[in-house]
Amino acid sequence: MKTNPHVAEIRELNLGYLLLAQRLLHHDRAEAMFRLKIDDEMADLLTSLSAQQLSRLASTNQLLCHFGGESAEQLRQVVDNPRDQGLSHIHSSLLMASRSMLSEGGGHVD
8 A cells, every 4th residue: 555655744734733823822812813713612622632632633634724815816915915025914914814804704804
């Protein structure tokens, strides 16, 4: 049986993502929930996982993290942002955050 060479990379990425998520949640829960686009229940679960559980979860052959943009166009707006570099990170954050606001029924964001 031939194994997919990407499975080890997926596991490594998943573990890094899970460890970062836990660190962010322990540092500033509200900010982490916003950045990770997760709810209270998911935040509680992530912070409660042991090292063994994190390792087991990371070992899935599916990526646990995903692109924050709703569409390729939204991601393209972040990448091709012509705004002044001093404000580009703020504009990018607003574009990426608009997805979670819309999915929670927060209304229309331009």
